[in-house]
Amino acid sequence: MCQLLGMNCNTPTDICFSFSGFRVRGGRSDVHKDGWGIAFFEGRGCRSFIDVQQASDSPVAELVRQYPIKSTNVISHIRMATQGRVALENTHPFQRELWGRHWVFAHNGDLKNFKPQLIGPYQPVGDTDSERAFCFLLHHLRNEFASAPSPERMFPVLRDLSARIAEHGEFNFLLSNGDFLFAHRASKLSYIIRKAPFATARLKDEDMSIDFSEVADANDCVAVVATLPLTDNEAWQEFGDRTLNLFVNGELVMSDSTLNKAQS
């Protein structure tokens, strides 16, 4: 199993604070030592940093922790391999292009016997169930919509596709194209919305606090999603089991169960 971290904001924001706590779960405060990755959207552009070293030791992770990249959508992942060996091609987040936009995906869970026939343009490069699930989602989204729909129109299609995949096992995932963030919880996924009035947050995994009232603007709205809460003095909320959630501009705007929504 793995851990996920996502961020969706209404204004470009750096993730250095959250990432500082998250990365130490990659080999130091937790066991996820089989590589890690993070993808930042900056406008339509996207850049990923991935590494097969454990995040707590990786020089690339140290750069990411120190280098404040301002982004409206971020997806990060630390890996404990279940399917697929420890290798760069099996390291999340995965990235593909659809409708002239970059899409980024990371998964926590284990899908059994999930081997869909993928005959379209999205073919896995590595051996993970996760990349197969990502290709499956993009394949069907592309078949369903000739051009990019609104996230609200995409929501029920993605919900039903997620339900189909979730029949194969645990399927917590984050998916973004830089405009919004989809988050599906199977078993473990929590979130927090930070907006005015801002307060001080204290990391669980590192001796580190930040007073957001000193660094945030009054209108900032930032949603952070993580497998397990990253701070110990804020009210993180758990998503319901088997729900798909959509964040836009730092707010949770849609949420629906994926139970009993699988269509063949």
Add this chain to the structure above:
Amino acid sequence: MCQLLGMNCNTPTDICFSFSGFRVRGGRSDVHKDGWGIAFFEGRGCRSFIDVQQASDSPVAELVRQYPIKSTNVISHIRMATQGRVALENTHPFQRELWGRHWVFAHNGDLKNFKPQLIGPYQPVGDTDSERAFCFLLHHLRNEFASAPSPERMFPVLRDLSARIAEHGEFNFLLSNGDFLFAHRASKLSYIIRKAPFATARLKDEDMSIDFSEVADANDCVAVVATLPLTDNEAWQEFGDRTLNLFVNGELVMSDSTLNKAQS
């Protein structure tokens, strides 16, 4: 215009020495200050580092210079914008998946009125002529071959596609899927093959030398391709004008003119 750097080897090799000289052309010893990028293949996996800061100042470039990533195929690019604003989505190298492998592309030149109709799965995210050319190449390669052909079978198709694009302007490019490196020269592109007996190489742009006989193994074979030679004491060879070249395992294995090869 921009500058290109590529490497193709028979054994995973780090590019720290060549990159040390190349990166200072990104804003210090030369004018290419509108971003930069580098992609490393490690097995089937691929990771890119891209930044809109000039390479000579970028903290990400400093990490790449210091962190010896061993790779058999590398493509790097420093940008002086001609088409498309300075933005992450316009920063080379570009990356897409084809036939279950990652493909990476970088371009130096300026294509006029190159606006092909791209109706397939490869759509540009940014505004550059370069990314359009990349999408055009992948679109036609995918239409030509249902599954991955050998690079030798791909060669004449890529040669003719390159010829069509080159009718629109200067089209120096590097293209790799991690197994081999294609390099097309329009006007400026040189290469060197380093193999035993190894000698000392001295950078042009930095006060730095390396004795490859101390770091390379007897069977190592490394091809380095660059817009302009990176060292001043080695015999770099210029490609012929308008030629497509294929490197496999550090050797130049195919080379053919793209003049008069355009087919509609």
